[in-house]
Amino acid sequence: MSLWERLFGKKGEDADSDIGEIKVSKSLDKNFKMIKDMLEDCDDVLFREIKMGIDGNYRAVVISIDGMADENIVNEHILKNLMVESRIAPPDIGVLKRQASDVVRDKTLSAAEMKEVETIEQAVIDILTGDTVIILDDYDKIIVIGTKGWEIRDVAAPETENVIRGPRQGFVETLRVNTALIRRRIRDHKFKIKGYKVGRRSKSDVCVLYVEDLVNEDLLEELDKRLKSIDIDVVVDSGYIEQLIEDSWNSPFPQVQHTERPDVVTAELYEGKAAIVVDNSPFVLLVPSGFNAMMQSAEDYYERWGIATFIRILRYFALLIALYMPALYIAVTTYHPQMLPAKLLVSIAANRTGVPFPAVMEAVIMVITLEILREAGVRLPGAIGQTIGIVGAVIIGQAAVDAGIVGPIMIIIVSITAIASFTTPSYNLAIAIRLLRLVLIVAAGILGLYGVTLVTIVVLVHLCGLKSFGMPYLTPYTSYIKKASDLKDTFIKVPLSNMHDRETIVKESERKRMRDHRDEDLNKEG
Amino acid sequence: MEGNKDIISIDQMISILILTAISTGILSLPRRLAEIVPFDHWIVLLVAGLVVLAMVAIYAWIIKLKPGEQYFDILTDALSKPGAYIAALLYIVYYVGLIGFVTRIFGEVIKVYLLVKTPIEIINVSILVSCIYLSRKGVEVLGRLSMFILPIGSVVTVILFLLSLTKTNFRNLLPVFQISPAQVLQGVPATMLSFLGLEVALFFGGNLEKPKESTKILFAVAVVVLFYLAVLVSAFSQFGPIQMKSLVWPTLDLFDTVDIPGLFIENVQVLVMSTWVMAVFSTIAPLYLAGTITLKSITGFGDQAALAAFLLTFIYFVSLVPENLAHVYKAADGFTRYFASIVVVGVPLIVLISLLVQERLKKGAGEGA
Incomplete structure (x- = not known):
């Protein structure tokens, strides 16, 4: 899977398994009709029937959604290539006849994100996600090109978690922007973004973010289990996910932390937590989070x-x-x-x-x-x-x-x-x-x-x-005696140079996060 | 990852034990000692502390011999099935009695200091019901709770003692070393009442994360003895042995009027009473839980909350039997002397001896073969 696909969590392998009863057939008209029937009365869907080849012998249909697909990509890199460029350099007719799909896919389309799907349902989902679909005549797969590009709210200072000192970036409603905001802070290949699709009808993108060697495997497994067990028609906001995965729904206390700040997510990822980014929500969830985390503010770490x-x-x-x-x-x-x-x-x-x-x-x-x-x-x-x-x-x-x-x-x-x-x-x-x-x-x-x-x-x-x-919710207040240093970041905060260790949820072997700067400085002066 | 696994660390166990031992006994301990011995009360306390230390050492040994096993199973191993049932029944009766006694004193104190017009029944039932809530959650939650309460309680207590120091006169402690060994022995049983509850270590021992560390629970005894020592010293140095006899709960009177010029509050009762309610809760709750666990192992019935509710009826009844406070203390004294000592010292001692003999026999058999 390419980095691009990872980054934008386009396709969760497991989430797709239940869809797709109708296989794509060889006949363009049949495929086209089926998709058209499914998307009947959806006036924002654009169907463009085109003819390719030097004589216009090859038919194709390009389908995208007005407002969700990037018009520039569709026009410049799909339609122009298929309709105009393909006529300039006439391909070998024999080859084209046999492998029109290969020519189109590998030689004509100049788009980075591309895949092929084998079922009509999957194609429709991709259309509804904002991608562009190309149906070729005499080919039993449908080409999907990543053209997601809709109006995005500008990255602005978060409204709920203001700080005097610290970055002024907050998450927006688009998943890919949010994950990119975090990725920009972590150039670490151990930082993973795993995609899910949640919601029977809405098929919302949900990504789980974690740092591979720091996060507890049990946590990931549990998270995976809980996310997959969600059976709901539409996920509107991360608040839905929060309520459906939390441990105790009848407690007045929140058991999942939410934040609008990418810097907070970055810091918590390196404390061994996992983050859940939900498309269409500027609030990213962090688990596990107890009382202590809820009493911390980003600024605490930027000041002395x-x-x-x-x-x-x-x-x-x-x-x-x-x-x-x-x-x-x-x-x-x-x-x-x-x-x-x-x-x-x-x-x-x-x-x-x-x-x-x-x-x-x-x-x-x-x-x-x-x-x-x-x-x-x-x-x-x-x-x-x-x-x-x-x-x-x-x-x-x-x-x-x-x-x-x-x-x-x-x-x-x-x-x-x-x-x-x-x-x-x-x-x-x-x-x-x-x-x-x-x-x-x-x-x-x-x-x-x-x-x-x-x-x-x-x-x-x-x-x-x-x-x-x-x-435990009150960690570390309920188990500190073994190591008093577990209290280093609670109602007190010790100097940054003394916070050598990560939080206790991180594996024992990966606790260390910093060399002791203090001793070195003393040596220099002495 | 689902729910609680009912495993506690040794730190949590120590916290539980400290908080279990400290409860209503602390209020009247100075008076009860003053009634029996004329001076050198602290020596009596230290001797009693040594006795308790030996007692808890037995518990630690038992836990170590049978790591990870529930107390009822240990009882079955040591005393055979019928013996275990009888012992478990004794424990339940003991817990019902002890909790009833603690609850009654608690109600009386609350009535005097906080809610003069509220019926004692309401006070008793409300604290017991909140204990049922904890019984439902199990040992792990209790461990965390104790761990959370202990440091806060300690800080508040130290502040309170410092505040009460303004009126102390250490000359009241004189003369020293005038006590005879016979008098010491007379005073020890009365002191033991204040140490009841430590046997919950046996019931929670099976839930220890590392049973090999069980000897560390002796540390809890040391802390409790030190704390009682501090209470005794400050109470006697403030009131003197003569006045002490006329005070029902001298420890509360100790903090009654703190007079520090410039202090915003001249009355720290809010702090004292909230801390004390916490302390009593953290005594009743472990006892209640231990009683519930025992009942569970006898009946094999799974729902802890229902079992706890079943016990509540008896405890409530016991807590209201004595007519007045004097009766309560008299009954409690008899209870400690004749019944509790069997359950708390006798049964564990028999269990330990039986286990050791079994082990010796097994080893002998192993060597013989």
């Missing part, structure tokens, strides 16, 4: 370790605030006022005089309002979204306090919680946290601090039982 560590700790702290702050406030004010210092207690009580609801209701009202505002802000266009934020946060909040429905401290707490929850780098983890926060609020309302701790325990048990493709 002290700053990165500080930001990481800050992020974990913000996560705790986002989870617990409203619940703790409710628990302490409702059930355990003795836990507060007297002065603080008086201040809180004074603020809450006149508020008609218990603290739980107050919190639920505010948190739900906030969620509504957030949802509204996301749906609205940028400029109006900001207005909603200001109207919601400032005006409604102030009015609610003035009206005496909500205490000012609750407003402060809910606002801090909201801001803190934005620091979680992974969007899908942040959603899980938001859900859990509501659960905690209710638990605090029913059982106070004990309820909060109980929910925490149950969530921890759940997290400890969770796995992402065989890797």
Whole structure:
């Protein structure tokens, strides 16, 4: 298989096996009719009947889709060659009669990507993929030429994972561009791209990316099994794949990481992970990924370790605030006022005089309002979204306090919680946290601090039982004692020069990834 | 790659054991010691620690002799089938009793410190139900959970101790070395109550990744003894042996009022109580799991959650039998002295001797042939 085909994952060998009951026949008219019947009422399909040869003795049909096939290639390299060039240099009639296909395929068409298919169904799929199909008279195969070329969104900075420092490239909706973005960063022949076709009807291209000697074979096998077991009509986005291959579909926690950044994918590939690129989706999936990966941002690795560590700790702290702050406030004010210092207690009580609801209701009202505002802000266009934020946060909040429905401290707490929850780098983890926060609020309302701790325990048990493709979700927090260095890239980040080893999912023999630069520098100076 | 294989590393085993041992016993340990011996409580603790060390060494030896085997199978090997069933039944009764006791104390403490008006039944059932959730998941999840909780718990505990140091007066520990050996022996059984639970090592030993390393579980005992020592020293140096007798849960009173000028909170109860709830959960859960595993091997019934739910009814009942706290402690004392000691020390000792004799015989037979 040529590099070209590998790169663009055109054809998964296994995915094709189930299609193709109708063999291509020798008769052009028969083949043509069959394809035409299948593509009836598809007005974007172009059928071009041509005559080749010096006297126009040989018939052929060129089929492509308007808008998906690159017009330039079709016109310049297929039609022109077949119709014009073939007349300039008359081939030996005898040869042409016997091997018209060879002449066309090997001598006439100047296109890089080409293959032959033997079934009508496969030809139709290729047409629908954006390739151009040539049916020759008196030949029992159909020639397919890679002409995929449609409008592609420009590679732009990713919208969801902003960094101050780091590359400003994000994935787009076209698989071949996405894989190329990663390939550009890795000039390593061990980096493999394996193609699949998923979706009974949509036949979407899905590629699994990995570095051959780093990735765990069990992971690839499992991934292969899970991808092949998907039986769905249409795959619209990588979100479909994510939900269909994840370990535990009823957990609120995401077990597959998604990213828009090619640099993140590159780095994770060399930590022994596998990436899944899905056509028509700018989000690439990474497996296995646990809690730790979801708390990392690309930028952590581009800045010096002290700053990165500080930001990481800050992020974990913000996560705790986002989870617990409203619940703790409710628990302490409702059930355990003795836990507060007297002065603080008086201040809180004074603020809450006149508020008609218990603290739980107050919190639920505010948190739900906030969620509504957030949802509204996301749906609205940028400029109006900001207005909603200001109207919601400032005006409604102030009015609610003035009206005496909500205490000012609750407003402060809910606002801090909201801001803190934005620091979680992974969007899908942040959603899980938001859900859990509501659960905690209710638990605090029913059982106070004990309820909060109980929910925490149950969530921890759940997290400890969770796995992402065989890797425990809380790795390395649940198995670090053997090697403390497993914690090097968690809530702390040690200097890059100390991160000699890859993550623990990589094979033992391939752990080493870097020479110790530090010793060398010291020697030089000394 | 599917699901959990129920294999734990030795680190996880040590974490489980440490967290299992530390629970409700810690709250009353200083008082119970103060009631029995007038001074030198720490010597009593160290002696008890040595006894426990010997006990756990027996467990480690058994695990080493029969690597990778479930405890019930080991029991069958050592005591024959009927013997194994009787022993397993004893263990189940023991676990029901112990969990019932721990749950009751837990409920009482929560009622005093956190939820004054909530019925104790709700507190008891809620913690037990969350343990069922863990029982369903198995040893591997428990191992990871313990490994996760332990460092966080340790950090919080160290901070709490540092905060409580402001009021200590080490003169309260005087005089030293005045205790007689007889008094030590009197105090040891009362201390043993705080070490119950370590025998879960036997039940989880078969799930160890490398059974040859099983002797490392002695490390867990050392950690627990050290921790108790720290609690004893700071409790006695703060309250003195006389005042101690009148405190129901001196360890909690230790952190009751931390007074550090400039500190945002003058009350660290939020931290203390959450940590303690975690500690109790991580005690009840392993015990519960061990009980469920035993029940599973007796009945051969596969669904762990159903078995755990079945046990719940008994545990719940046991936890509500004593009328008041004094009864609870009295019953617990009798339970430890007469029943637990048989199950925790007696049965494993018999098993070990039987295994060693069998091995000797086998070796003799091998040499003879």
